[in-house]
């Protein structure tokens with residue numbers, strides 16, 4: 312028999328407790344209408360629209376033991392950590408590097424999980440709204456350009472272009488550098504799609520915290536989320552957190568640097584600017600040079616314009632430094648655009664959004680088996696173990712990436728990729744988006760092979776890795 316739940320009946324059942332509501336309603340074969348609450352709902356009967364969605368739940372997480380004071384120090388008690396998931400390869404950090412690593416590992420035949428602390432993929436590229444993919448091609452002796460960041464990177468760029476999401480300097484980099492500027496929302500959507508197609512298990516809102524070690528074996532990661540601390544058991548781990556959070560936890564050596572902490576903003580209605588030229592604005596100094604206010608778009612979306620600042624230098628791992636930088640940048644942009652909107656011709660421009668991931672350009676750099684500084688690159692160190700190539704960019708020539716630039720010299724059995732690898736004075740090339748895709752693909756492939764062979768990543772033979780990368784379309788020179 313179906314019945315409607317009156318307000319009085321609802322309150323009576325509420326008084327019985329939630330079990331009373333669910334039990335009674337189920338027995339009554341209650342059918343919800345758009346004017347009534349369904350069985351078990353504890354929503355407000357006067358607000359059925361929301362009430363349809365409100366049900367009691369058992370606790371997702373039971374209270375864990377609290378920290379205690381001991382002699383003036385705060386002590387965290389030992390506790391058992393539940394296993395949330397088991398896989399072959401776990402990739403921690405879903406930026407450009409982690410995205411490529413997860414896809415490559417899955418395509419190399421491994422079961423893969425990707426753990427990301429935010430709610431979308433792409434890291435600085437999308438959430439940091441960096442957008443412009445640099446260093447994709449190498450200029451050859453005859454003056455033509457050779458696209459070297461192939462494999463997952465090229466596939467991604469071409470698919471983004473097919474979606475109409477790219478404003479670029481040309482699809483075929485024969486006569487010009489290919490520097491696609493990709494719409495961030497299209498990029499997030501495409502990354503989600505490609506991750507799902509590759510069969511990768513995607514875990515968002517989960518922050519990698521620690522590794523599980525047993526002697527010299529590394530058996531997975533511990534992550535934190537609203538479900539508390541949980542473990543992912545894995546045969547191999549890829550650290551693509553950008554900050555080396557995981558190799559740090561695995562006891563690997565690293566050096567730490569400061570860099571400019573940047574922040575990207577997107578302006579809307581740039582197509583409605585009626586002034587022909589922008590005034591030079593000393594407030595927008597980038598690398599010390601005052602820019603004129605923009606009058607045209609530089610994005611696939613002609614109404615939008617992204618614009619960034621080098622930002623103050625700081626320690627990207629310091630909560631105080633990044634908090635200060637967030638406030639400083641937002642204040643700057645708000646005041647800047649307010650001035651802009653009071654200027655004839657710019658009245659309709661407004662801030663569409665500011666980046667949701669602030670940009671410390673680099674923090675930890677791995678103490679890798681091969682440190683890829685300029686001297687090592689010039690001497691061709693590791694040229695016999697190339698796992699990818701980066702293109703020309705500014706002061707940097709195109710260069711090959713040696714396998715062991717990704718492998719820690721000491722510490723646990725993990726591999727790194729992206730902006731936290733072993734590249735001290737070369738970091739401004741290694742950290743660019745296309746190079747991060749490339750190092751990610753190499754690291755993911757190596758992790759998958761090492762998992763399949765059950766060998767430590769650092770003792771993986773180069774021959775098979777090379778073959779796998781070549782068959783995945785990676786350019787190796």
Ligand SMILES: Cc1cc2nc3c(=O)[nH]c(=O)nc-3n(C[C@H](O)[C@H](O)[C@H](O)COP(=O)(O)OP(=O)(O)OC[C@H]3O[C@@H](n4cnc5c(N)ncnc54)[C@H](O)[C@@H]3O)c2cc1C
Nearest residue numbers: 404406407408428434435445519553573670729730742744
């Ligand atoms: C302001 C600015 C301008 C730039 N301009 C350009 C440019 O024009 N062109 C260019 O090619 N490059 C540029 N870069 C560099 C480039 O954008 C980045 O270096 C690159 O995108 C880094 O990719 P990544 O995957 O290594 O790291 P990230 O993009 O930082 O990705 C790391 C990911 O890991 C996640 N994460 C971090 N810690 C954890 C954890 N413990 N657990 C789980 N997840 C975690 C993060 O949320 C993030 O999604 C710029 C950078 C900045 C900051």
